[in-house]
Amino acid sequence: METFFSFLEKRVDDCSSLLCVGLDPFVDDLQEPTAASALEFCLRIIKATAPYAAAFKPNAAFFEVFGAEGWTALKQVIDAVKEESDRLGSHIPVILDAKRGDIASSAEGYARSAFKVLGADCITLNPYLGRDSIEPFLQDREKGVFLLCKTSNPDAGDLQDLILVTGESLHIHIASLAQAWNTKNNIGLVVGATYPETLARVRLAAPDLWFLVPGVGAQGGDLASALKAGLRQDGKGMLINVSRSIAHADDPRLAAAGLRDSILQIKGSMVGRD
Amino acid sequence: METFFSFLEKRVDDCSSLLCVGLDPFVDDLQEPTAASALEFCLRIIKATAPYAAAFKPNAAFFEVFGAEGWTALKQVIDAVKEESDRLGSHIPVILDAKRGDIASSAEGYARSAFKVLGADCITLNPYLGRDSIEPFLQDREKGVFLLCKTSNPDAGDLQDLILVTGESLHIHIASLAQAWNTKNNIGLVVGATYPETLARVRLAAPDLWFLVPGVGAQGGDLASALKAGLRQDGKGMLINVSRSIAHADDPRLAAAGLRDSILQIKGSMVGRD
Numbered sequence: 001m002e003t004f005f006s007f008l009e010k011r012v013d014d015c016s017s018l019l020c021v022g023l024d025p026f027v028d029d030l031q032e033p034t035a036a037s038a039l040e041f042c043l044r045i046i047k048a049t050a051p052y053a054a055a056f057k058p059n060a061a062f063f064e065v066f067g068a069e070g071w072t073a074l075k076q077v078i079d080a081v082k083e084e085s086d087r088l089g090s091h092i093p094v095i096l097d098a099k100r101g102d103i104a105s106s107a108e109g110y111a112r113s114a115f116k117v118l119g120a121d122c123i124t125l126n127p128y129l130g131r132d133s134i135e136p137f138l139q140d141r142e143k144g145v146f147l148l149c150k151t152s153n154p155d156a157g158d159l160q161d162l163i164l165v166t167g168e169s170l171h172i173h174i175a176s177l178a179q180a181w182n183t184k185n186n187i188g189l190v191v192g193a194t195y196p197e198t199l200a201r202v203r204l205a206a207p208d209l210w211f212l213v214p215g216v217g218a219q220g221g222d223l224a225s226a227l228k229a230g231l232r233q234d235g236k237g238m239l240i241n242v243s244r245s246i247a248h249a250d251d252p253r254l255a256a257a258g259l260r261d262s263i264l265q266i267k268g269s270m271v272g273r274d
Numbered sequence: 275m276e277t278f279f280s281f282l283e284k285r286v287d288d289c290s291s292l293l294c295v296g297l298d299p300f301v302d303d304l305q306e307p308t309a310a311s312a313l314e315f316c317l318r319i320i321k322a323t324a325p326y327a328a329a330f331k332p333n334a335a336f337f338e339v340f341g342a343e344g345w346t347a348l349k350q351v352i353d354a355v356k357e358e359s360d361r362l363g364s365h366i367p368v369i370l371d372a373k374r375g376d377i378a379s380s381a382e383g384y385a386r387s388a389f390k391v392l393g394a395d396c397i398t399l400n401p402y403l404g405r406d407s408i409e410p411f412l413q414d415r416e417k418g419v420f421l422l423c424k425t426s427n428p429d430a431g432d433l434q435d436l437i438l439v440t441g442e443s444l445h446i447h448i449a450s451l452a453q454a455w456n457t458k459n460n461i462g463l464v465v466g467a468t469y470p471e472t473l474a475r476v477r478l479a480a481p482d483l484w485f486l487v488p489g490v491g492a493q494g495g496d497l498a499s500a501l502k503a504g505l506r507q508d509g510k511g512m513l514i515n516v517s518r519s520i521a522h523a524d525d526p527r528l529a530a531a532g533l534r535d536s537i538l539q540i541k542g543s544m545v546g547r548d
Contacts (some may be wrong), residue, residue, distance in 0.1 A: 016417060026379050060385035061376055067349065088392040097380075100333055100371050102402050103427035105300050117341045128373050128402045128422060128427030153377035155404030162447065163439040170444070173436065209399035242523045 003185035004122055006058075007091055007211055012054045012236060014090040017260040020212065021049045022059040022094030022097075022243025023077060027065060029247065035069035038062060045088070045247055047094055049256035050084040053092055055122075057212075062100040078119050093121040093133065094156045095239075099148060101126035107136040115143045124190055124212070126150065127174055131181065144186040149174050149202060151216030164231025173197070173207035188212060191230065192220025199229035211238050217245040224261075224266045235267055277459035278418025279484055280395055286510060287327045288364040291534040294486065295515030296371075297322045297332040297351060301305060301339060303521065306395070307345035312336065316351045321488055326448030327366055329396075331486075331515055334372040352393050367395040369486065369513075373422060375400035381410040389417045398422065398464055398486070401448055405455065408538040418460040423448050426466030426508035445472070450481035462486060465504065467495025473503035477511075485512050493517040497533075498540045501535055509541055 012018060023045060025038035046056065058077050063070035073132045078094050085092045096118060099102045114123045114137075122144040125134060150160050150171040160171040168176075188210035191202050202211070211230055213220035223240065230238050238268050242259055249255035286292060297319060299312035311319045320330065337344035342426050352368050370392060376383045388397045388411075396418040399408060411419045424434050424445040426530040442450075452461050462484035465476050476485070485504055489495035499516065504512050516533055523529035 024379075027383075057377075059383075060378055061374075061380040061387070064345075064387040065383045065391060068342040068345040068389070071338075071345050075341065082478055098402075099376050099400075100335075100373070101375070101426060102333075105298075106333055106335040106371075109300075109333075109339045113335070113338040113341070117339060124400050126373075126400045128371075128400050128433055129425050129427060130432030130434070132427050132429040151377060151403050153403060153406050155406040158404030158451070159444070159448070160404070161367065165439055165441070167439070167482040170433070170436065176431070177432070 001141070003141045005091070005188070007121070007142065008055065008080050008144075011090055011092055015052060015054060015260070016264060017054045018238055018240055019052055019054050019256060019260050020055045020057050020095065020239040020241040021045060021053040021256060022214075022241050023056055023244060024243045025062045027062070035063070035066035035073040038066060038070065039073040039076055041247070043080055045252050046077070046084055046139070046165070047209045048245050048251075048253040049246060050088060050092060050181050052256040052260040054080050055095050057097050058266060059241045060096060061125070069099075075118050082119070085269055091202055094119070094171040095121035095122040095124065095146065097124045098125050101128050101129050101133055103129055103133050109132050112138045115140065120203065122146065127177070128268050134181070136182055138186055141184040141186050143237045144188065144192050146212040147174065147178050147212075148190040149178070149189040150191050150198050152221065155252070157193065172201060172205050173204045179206040182209060190214070193223075194224035195221070196225040196229040199226055203232075207232070209237070212241060213238055214241045216240055217242055223262060224251075226269060227263065227266050231267070275414070279366070279462070280414065281365060281395070282484065283429065284511060285364055286367055289326060289328060289534070291326050291328045292301050292510070292512055292514055292537050293358055293530060293534050294329045294369065295319060295520060295530060296488075296515050297330055298517045298521070299336045301327040305462055309337070309340035312344065313350055314342060314346040315521070317354055319526050320351070320354050320358055322525075322527040323520060324355075324362060324366060324431070326530040326534040329355060329367045329369050330355050331369040331371050332421040333458050349392050356393070359539065368393070369396040369398065369420065370394035371398045371546065373398050373400050375391045375407055377403055377407050378506060381407050385410045392500075396420065402449070408455070412458055412460055413525040415458040415460050418462065420462040420484075420486040421448065421452050423452070423471070424465050424472050425462040426468045426495065430466065438524050441497040446475060446479050447460040449476045449483075453480040453483055456483060464488070467497075467500035470496070470503035473500055477490045477506070481506070486515060487512055488515045490514055491516055497536060501540050502536065502544050504543060505541070505544070
């Protein structure tokens with residue numbers, strides 16, 4: 001039976017890439033502060049990088065800032081990824097980076113908004129409200145979630161690194177819960193690249209899960225260290241998200257192709273060492 | 275200097291009410307599944323209950339489900355509260371229940387969306403990403419946040435009740451952090467009414483903060499127990515959120531007036547006991 005991660009793995013095989021291209025139309029990076037300009041910014045990146053993208057990740061915040069017009073643009077961005085997928089004959093999943101988290105009918109509303117209205121394949125979620133806040137997003141196993149585990153910002157540790165009475169940290173506890181909850185192959189984890197030793201520990205707690213990994217490049221995380229710490233035994237299990245280094249490149253296509261190749265090269269060197 | 279909570283306390287004094295009226299246009303409760311119907315649903319409640327409302331709390335999930343049109347409706351709902359405020363000559367704060375949580379420029383985007391684009395006075399936030407994810411929402415002290423502390427859903431305890439190595443629970447730790455972070459009088463906490471003993475413990479950890487309290491009524495929390503457990507010494511510090519019991523009442527005006535009066539009566543009986 002197909003699941004979100006079986007679709008993702010098919011795409012990873014099709015493009016030999018673990019690169020997730022972030023679509024962050026930050027207002028200061030736009031030609032003008034409008035939803036139309038945000039859309040144009042994203043379409044340019046999508047068209048240039050689709051052949052090298054295992055997934056695309058639009059961040060809802062940068063669209064919400066334009067109100068209703070921003071939501072229309074967000075839907076158009078997701079539609080554009082579908083068109084590129086059709087053109088390439090390979091389904092490129094869209095991960096909506098929305099970091100939602102709510103309960104009961106509100107959670108159902110967010111799931112419906114992300115998967116049915118916007119048409120995303122996957123969404124990032126904040127796990128703080130517990131399992132019943134996640135469930136409404138898991139019903140359709142062809143749709144997936146990445147739960148925030150350890151993020152890449154300076155104060156991520158305020159809560160995420162708290163040590164529980166059991167001796168494990170909160171983020172490792174979340175990794176273990178996610179590994180246990182993943183009965184439909186549609187739960188992954190967000191784990192920042194900024195601390196490779198953390199990536200390695202989360203990999204031990206969640207040996208099977210896919211990680212969505214922000215923080216490489218502009219945020220200072222090292223690509224090789226991250227891959228070595230977090231890849232699964234099968235050489236998959238990590239989506240390396242890059243946004244600014246691609247968007248700000250003179251040629252986003254070359255930047256994405258280069259990142260795809262760097263990942264392949266590092267993976268190759270790891271196999272060589274075994 | 276005015277702050278979000280000084281505005282709220284002024285409104286609480288004006289209407290002798292600690293009632294927060296939830297605006298949850300759940301699709302099954304609407305005449306038809308459209309943004310126009312969601313707007314109509316909310317406008318009816320706002321007009322009927324404004325005199326008794328210390329605040330209004332629209333939940334973003336129920337609007338997002340209608341895409342761009344939903345966002346237009348959400349802005350119209352917030353505008354309608356402003357019109358009622360003008361009519362009554364008393365500013366009724368709007369708390370956007372969006373449970374956002376993101377970092378850096380994304381957090382700035384959500385803050386701008388909530389406060390500038392939509393025009394809300396306050397937003398609910400998920401604290402899992404740490405202090406730097408909250409900061410962008412605190413810059414203007416006339417705008418406020420309620421951080422999720424202990425929610426009212428069945429699985430809230432999955433993470434929120436975890437015991438730290440210090441012996442305190444995660445939600446109590448968050449309450450202590452929020453009390454310490456509240457240097458501009460614009461941080462409160464979301465604490466469910468379902469466990470009054472929890473409310474009492476959070477009050478000990480955060481003696482000064484306002485609590486936004488869901489879970490009374492439809493979710494089973496008892497009003498008197500909640501107020502006795504969570505009110506501050508000054509008889510303020512709790513906003514009792516009610517959504518369904520008001521929206522589903524034959525006469526929402528009477529339902530809201532009745533809740534306002536019940537709260538007053540319970541407060542009166544508490545003073546009498548001292």
